[in-house]
Amino acid sequence: MQNVAMQPLSQNQTAVVLLSGGLDSATVLAIAQNQGYTCHALAFDYGQRHRHELDACARIADALGAASHRVFELDIGQFGGSALTSSDIAVPKDRDESSMDDIPVTYVPARNLVFLSIALGYAETLGASNLFIGVNAIDYSGYPDCRPEFIESFTRTANLATKLGVDGNAIKVHTPLIVMTKAQIISKGTDLGVNYAMTHSCYDPDETGGACGRCDSCALRRNGFIEAGIEDPTRYSTAHS
Amino acid sequence: MQNVAMQPLSQNQTAVVLLSGGLDSATVLAIAQNQGYTCHALAFDYGQRHRHELDACARIADALGAASHRVFELDIGQFGGSALTSSDIAVPKDRDESSMDDIPVTYVPARNLVFLSIALGYAETLGASNLFIGVNAIDYSGYPDCRPEFIESFTRTANLATKLGVDGNAIKVHTPLIVMTKAQIISKGTDLGVNYAMTHSCYDPDETGGACGRCDSCALRRNGFIEAGIEDPTRYSTAHS
Numbered sequence: 001m002q003n004v005a006m007q008p009l010s011q012n013q014t015a016v017v018l019l020s021g022g023l024d025s026a027t028v029l030a031i032a033q034n035q036g037y038t039c040h041a042l043a044f045d046y047g048q049r050h051r052h053e054l055d056a057c058a059r060i061a062d063a064l065g066a067a068s069h070r071v072f073e074l075d076i077g078q079f080g081g082s083a084l085t086s087s088d089i090a091v092p093k094d095r096d097e098s099s100m101d102d103i104p105v106t107y108v109p110a111r112n113l114v115f116l117s118i119a120l121g122y123a124e125t126l127g128a129s130n131l132f133i134g135v136n137a138i139d140y141s142g143y144p145d146c147r148p149e150f151i152e153s154f155t156r157t158a159n160l161a162t163k164l165g166v167d168g169n170a171i172k173v174h175t176p177l178i179v180m181t182k183a184q185i186i187s188k189g190t191d192l193g194v195n196y197a198m199t200h201s202c203y204d205p206d207e208t209g210g211a212c213g214r215c216d217s218c219a220l221r222r223n224g225f226i227e228a229g230i231e232d233p234t235r236y237s238t239a240h241s
Numbered sequence: 242m243q244n245v246a247m248q249p250l251s252q253n254q255t256a257v258v259l260l261s262g263g264l265d266s267a268t269v270l271a272i273a274q275n276q277g278y279t280c281h282a283l284a285f286d287y288g289q290r291h292r293h294e295l296d297a298c299a300r301i302a303d304a305l306g307a308a309s310h311r312v313f314e315l316d317i318g319q320f321g322g323s324a325l326t327s328s329d330i331a332v333p334k335d336r337d338e339s340s341m342d343d344i345p346v347t348y349v350p351a352r353n354l355v356f357l358s359i360a361l362g363y364a365e366t367l368g369a370s371n372l373f374i375g376v377n378a379i380d381y382s383g384y385p386d387c388r389p390e391f392i393e394s395f396t397r398t399a400n401l402a403t404k405l406g407v408d409g410n411a412i413k414v415h416t417p418l419i420v421m422t423k424a425q426i427i428s429k430g431t432d433l434g435v436n437y438a439m440t441h442s443c444y445d446p447d448e449t450g451g452a453c454g455r456c457d458s459c460a461l462r463r464n465g466f467i468e469a470g471i472e473d474p475t476r477y478s479t480a481h482s
Binding site: 073074075109110111112113114117118120121122124125144145147149150153154156157158160161162163 | 314315316350351352353354355358359361362363365366385386388390391394395397398399401402403404
């Protein structure tokens with residue numbers, strides 16, 4: 001038994017993996033599966049303006065072999081305040097990169113905090129001590145709840161909030177993408193067999209799910225494929241691009 | 242302008258006050274109103290086994306003069322795991338005080354974390370930098386997410402998660418009851434004019450809302466009125482007590 005890293009008894013190899021239907025979270029699920037975790041995928045129906053993301057979540061969870069997949073209904077949009085959930089606020093297009101440091105109108109108030117909190121409650125009912133989330137502090141859109149210091153603080157809070165945590169700081173929040181560029185994420189996922197044609201990133205797709213190619217999310221994704229030197233399988237809307 | 246304590250610009254006197262319909266949160270609302278905050282009451286419909294709590298929230302918000310009152314629908318019970326939301330788990334009765342240090346089956350996984358996170362998102366859409374919650378570390382039922390260290394950690398996380406927080410650690414989580422006994426809470430609320438007949442604490446009421454008098458919550462409440470020397474206005478079920 002020498003030279004074997006001992007894991008606290010209260011930790012385990014069961015994980016809740018947050019899925020958004022996008023490129024990042026699909027890659028996170030592939031990484032978690034590859035690391036040997038038993039992965040329970042969790043998606044949120046939070047009053048998004050379109051349903052293509054949820055369809056993508058189900059396809060991805062199935063294709064990558066998640067142990068289960070659930071959709072949590074949460075009408076976070078009932079308070080308004082974001083272009084991602086309110087039809088009164090337009091999704092910005094063709095922003096130049098210098099303005100991406102600002103917090104954009106597509107920001108949903110406290111979204112990652114709410115999603116992680118619910119994922120934690122779900123993890124506790126499963127006895128899972130691992131959460132995986134695809135936040136990224138490099139090629140991100142300026143949301144405050146994507147930063148490493150937020151994740152660290154949430155982890156501490158999570159361990160104080162729950163039975164599992166009380167039993168010995170067992171809860172870990174894994175952010176395997178946090179310091180990767182979009183191109184690196186795409187390369188990693190491609191190595192692990194992710195079919196990115198299944199994923200959906202666009203904030204403002206057409207009725208068939210075709211990507212607009214011009215919102216922040218499309219711009220980051222498109223440039224990522226170019227930088228990675230990997231063919232972009234995204235189906236762009238002919239009306240937009 | 243001398244001798245006036247300067248408040249950071251990003252702080253304000255607008256608050257979101259979490260209401261549960263019980264004695265504690267009604268007292269918190271009375272305290273926040275008395276301190277001059279403009280209070281927006283927020284209750285959760287989270288798949289409780291009974292609706293008397295939500296009826297009580299509406300009565301309390303109205304009686305104490307809250308600026309608004311909203312109910313957020315959140316089916317946290319869909320994951321199971323607690324006697325408060327699952328009809329498969331019985332509410333414990335007549336527990337002796339020595340066992341109240343254990344985490345009971347009425348614990349809802351990560352409930353306060355989830356509620357505070359959603360309240361924070363709501364606060365951000367209102368531009369409110371204050372949250373009020375009636376957690377209590379003295380006469381509590383052994384839930385980990387009622388402890389001061391949890392609240393402190395959540396506050397730090399909240400400031401890292403949001404636009405308001407990014408602008409200067411503006412978000413404050415107020416826990417005016419945290420070191421008060423149940424008797425002190427009842428005395429304080431009585432001084433501030435709270436009508437406790439409007440509040441509902443019981444985990445297992447009869448069909449008319451009559452309190453069982455025997456669950457942890459009833460036991461704490463009943464003893465509180467006795468210790469405070471204030472007449473208990475609770476309507477107890479004749480079938481139970």
